[in-house]
Amino acid sequence: MTGQDALRVALDRLCPMHLWLDPGGVIRHAAPTLVKLRPRTALVGHGFDAAFRLLRPRPCSEPPGALPTGLRLQVQFRDAPATAFNAIALPAPAGGLIVNLGFRMTMPEALRDYPLTSADFAPTDPTVEMLFLIEAKSAAMEAQRHLNLRLQGAALAAEEQAQTDPLTGLKNLRALHDVLSRLVNDGDCFALMHVDLDHFKAVNDSFGHDAGDHVLRKAARIMQSVTREGDTVARIGGDEFLLVFPGRQDRARLSRIAARLIAGLERPVRVRDHLCRVSASIGIALSRDIPGAPPDDLIRRADAALYASKRAGRGRFTFAGTAVPPDGASLA
Amino acid sequence: MHGLINKALQAFLTQTYGAALWRRVADDARLGFAGFEAMLTYDPVLTDRVLDAACRALGRDRDGLLEDMGTFLATSPALPGIRRLLRFCGATFEEFLLSLDDLPDRVQLAVPDLRLPTITVEDRGGAFFLVTCQPEWPGFAPVVLGLLRAIADDYGVLALLDPGGDGVIEVRLIDRRFADGRAFRLGAGSA
Numbered sequence: 001m002t003g004q005d006a007l008r009v010a011l012d013r014l015c016p017m018h019l020w021l022d023p024g025g026v027i028r029h030a031a032p033t034l035v036k037l038r039p040r041t042a043l044v045g046h047g048f049d050a051a052f053r054l055l056r057p058r059p060c061s062e063p064p065g066a067l068p069t070g071l072r073l074q075v076q077f078r079d080a081p082a083t084a085f086n087a088i089a090l091p092a093p094a095g096g097l098i099v100n101l102g103f104r105m106t107m108p109e110a111l112r113d114y115p116l117t118s119a120d121f122a123p124t125d126p127t128v129e130m131l132f133l134i135e136a137k138s139a140a141m142e143a144q145r146h147l148n149l150r151l152q153g154a155a156l157a158a159e160e161q162a163q164t165d166p167l168t169g170l171k172n173l174r175a176l177h178d179v180l181s182r183l184v185n186d187g188d189c190f191a192l193m194h195v196d197l198d199h200f201k202a203v204n205d206s207f208g209h210d211a212g213d214h215v216l217r218k219a220a221r222i223m224q225s226v227t228r229e230g231d232t233v234a235r236i237g238g239d240e241f242l243l244v245f246p247g248r249q250d251r252a253r254l255s256r257i258a259a260r261l262i263a264g265l266e267r268p269v270r271v272r273d274h275l276c277r278v279s280a281s282i283g284i285a286l287s288r289d290i291p292g293a294p295p296d297d298l299i300r301r302a303d304a305a306l307y308a309s310k311r312a313g314r315g316r317f318t319f320a321g322t323a324v325p326p327d328g329a330s331l332a
Numbered sequence: 333m334h335g336l337i338n339k340a341l342q343a344f345l346t347q348t349y350g351a352a353l354w355r356r357v358a359d360d361a362r363l364g365f366a367g368f369e370a371m372l373t374y375d376p377v378l379t380d381r382v383l384d385a386a387c388r389a390l391g392r393d394r395d396g397l398l399e400d401m402g403t404f405l406a407t408s409p410a411l412p413g414i415r416r417l418l419r420f421c422g423a424t425f426e427e428f429l430l431s432l433d434d435l436p437d438r439v440q441l442a443v444p445d446l447r448l449p450t451i452t453v454e455d456r457g458g459a460f461f462l463v464t465c466q467p468e469w470p471g472f473a474p475v476v477l478g479l480l481r482a483i484a485d486d487y488g489v490l491a492l493l494d495p496g497g498d499g500v501i502e503v504r505l506i507d508r509r510f511a512d513g514r515a516f517r518l519g520a521g522s523a
Contacts, residue, residue, distance in 0.1 A: 111519035118423040118518065131518050132420035136442030138520075139413045143336075143370040150369070 004094065011098070014122055017085075018100040020092060021048055025066065033120040034101065037083065048099065053078050067097060075101070081113045103127065108134060165235040167213060168220035176234035176242055180295035183246060189287045190246045191254055194302035195223070195261065197239040198279040198314040211271040215278060222264040226257050242299070249288050251319060258282050258317035266315065281309040282317035289321055333379040334446045338368035341379065344401040345386055347410060353389060360385035373445070383471065395474040395495070402478025406486065417442075418483055419516040425487035429453060429461055429480075429503060451476070459505035466499065473499040488513025 011018055012031050020029035030043040043051055048067065056074035067073065073087040085101040092098045103110050107127065118128045163175035171179070183190050197219060204212035216239065223233045223241060232244040248254060261280060268275040283305030285298045301320035309318045346354040358366065361381035368374065387394055405414050421435065422428030436448040449468040455461055463480070465473040477495055480503065484491040490510035496502045 108520055111517070114519070116518050117516060118420070120518075128420055128518065131520075132417060132438065133441055135413065135420070135520055136417055136438070139417075140371075140442050147369050147371045 007093070014124075015100045016120060016122055017102060018098055019043070019048065021067075021089075021097040021099060023095045025049065025097075027051065028096070033116070036116060036120060037114050038077070051078060052076065055084065067099065069097065074104075081110075083110050083113065107131070168217055168235050170220050170223075170241070171232055171234040173234065173236045176232065176236060176244070177295065179232045179234075179244055180298075183244070183287070184292075184295055187292075188246055189249050190244055191248045191287070192285045192298050192302045193243040193245070193254070193258065193261075193317075194283045194285075194299070194306045195241040195243065196281050196306055196310070197265065198281055198310075200239040200278050203276045203278060207271060207274050207276060211274065211276055214271045215269050215276050218269050219265055219278070219280075223261065226261050226264065242302070249286050251286075254284055254319075255317070258284065262315060262317065279315040281306055281314050283307070283309060283320060284317060285320040333374055333376045334443070335368050335370045335372040335374060336443060336446055338374055338379055338382070339370040340405060341382060341386075341401065342368050343408075343411065344404045345382075347408060348400070348404060349390065353386075356389055357382055357385040360389065394471060398471045398474035399478035399481075402475040402480075403482045404478075405475070406479045406482035415483075415486065416516075416520075418479070419486065420518075425484055425489040425491070425508070426505065428483060428487065429463070430455065432463060432476075448472070461503040461505070462496070463501040463503060464499055465501070473501060477501050485511075486514050486516075 008020070008029060016031045016033035018031045019027050019034065022028050025048050027043050027046055027048055030038075030040055034043065038051070052075040054067070054073065054075055057068060057071065067089040069089050069091060071088070073089065074084060075087045076082050076084040084104055084106060086104050087099055087101045089097045089099045102125075108131070111131070121127050161174075163171055163178070165172045197215075200212065200215065203215055216235075219241075220233070220235065223243060227233055227243060227245070230246060232242075234242050234244075236242050245254070245257075262282065265278060265280045268277050270276075283302045285302035285305060287293075287298060290297060290301070305318040305320040305322075309316045312318070342354060345357060354367075361378065361384070363378060363382070383394060383397070386392075387397055390397065405411060406418060407415065417438075418428070421431045421438070430453055432451045432453050435451055439446055439448050449472050450466040452464045452466075453461060454464070463476065465476055473495065477493055480491075480501065481493055484493070488509065488511040489505060490507040492502075492504040492506060494502045
């Protein structure tokens with residue numbers, strides 16, 4: 001074996017993706033892994049320029065002159081699949097060039113195009129380790145993603161089942177329905193008070209949502225202060241509340257509660273340097289007016305009474321099925 | 333114990349013996365939940381209880397069951413990733429065997445909080461190897477034994493594998509080209 005042959009055998013193992021060009025730029029030898037990408041006949045005997053396009057450094061002429069040596073090059077197969085490679089060209093011992101190629105970041109796709117095995121890479125080449133890492137990390141990420149999806153689902157379910165309004169700490173609509181269903185099923189009488197804050201939108205618009213949230217929390221405390229234990233206060237919308245008074249059917253008592261509530265809510269709330277002013281319109285429905293009716297019917301009656309209060313000028317309360325009093329405080 | 337290990341045990345029991353058996357085992361082991369999450373960590377006591385419950389339910393000894401689990405991990409079509417990741421470790425079975433001591437590091441690269449027990453491989457000459465698993469996890473050696481049996485088939489070699497006690501596995505390579513073995517290409521999405 002001549003020295004040249006021995007070198008070639010060594011290079012085939014050390015750099016299994018190299019090409020040997022003669023001084024005219026014609027490929028004289030292609031290392032074994034490159035031959036797996038293109039048949040030997042498509043490489044050996046052809047000019048390097050005929051098989052590869054030089055991407056970087058961008059050639060000034062087409063076809064380009066001799067390959068620059070000692071620089072990091074980027075080349076690409078001219079025919080499909082147009083795999084791109086990093087490359088370096090260095091002078092060969094007896095003239096010509098040795099060009100070594102390596103896969104770039106697109107290696108996972110390149111490996112889909114070619115049936116390569118670890119034997120096709122030099123044992124010192126970290127490509128196989130990289131592929132291992134890519135697959136292992138993808139699998140771990142996928143497992144993590146599944147866990148996240150399940151946790152997200154669990155969080156949504158928990159939220160769904162929750163009975164508390166996170167902003168005010170009052171009951172939410174779900175909790176309210178539970179309370180009402182229980183009362184109706186047990187045949188207990190009760191009163192419903194539907195409260196809607198007046199001018200709340202103006203607070204939000206003028207002073208921001210922080211101020212609005214503050215007013216809502218304050219309103220929640222006022223509503224809790226006018227109710228007894230056993231009553232339910234629920235926030236059922238942005239600035240809408242429903243109060244349930246089990247056992248109460250006395251209009252005079254309910255009127256006093258409603259008037260106290262309006263008076264409490266009308267007290268200005270200081271948020272930073274601003275005084276926020278709201279009021280409340282209230283509709284009240286009594287279960288004994290339509291005995292055995294489903295809770296939704298009573299809520300609708302309270303709602304209709306609330307809108308009667310609004311139409312009559314806000315800041316007042318109305319009993320369902322009655323005329324609107326001329327002034328909210330008149331029954332207090 | 334890392335959720336991946338528990339989940340692997342659950343997958344092995346569910347896919348080999350059915351979901352009903354898994355439910356019985358989970359119940360008997362007083363897990364308190366339906367199944368393990370791969371990316372959470374659990375009290376090692378739970379893994380132990382699941383193994384005990386599975387052995388009771390199936391009337392099997394622990395080592396035999398764990399060996400089957402090792403084979404399952406390397407061969408189950410439901411978990412093609414594991415076989416692929418193992419095959420990345422060597423171009424030939426011998427290379428694979430000699431790189432087994434890298435396995436804990438490789439696993440940790442992928443899942444930083446999963447640390448497998450140390451594995452050492454001794455080439456005793458004459459195609460005889462000793463694989464030793466450190467005793468951190470008592471059931472680890474039988475799993476590796478089952479896994480090695482399956483991987484030897486995958487590479488197409490004929491090897492005799494025997495438990496040598498104390499976490500040691502004796503590997504005698506009889507024929508390096510016994511069968512064709514399964515092809516392994518580096519490209520993802522291939523065999």
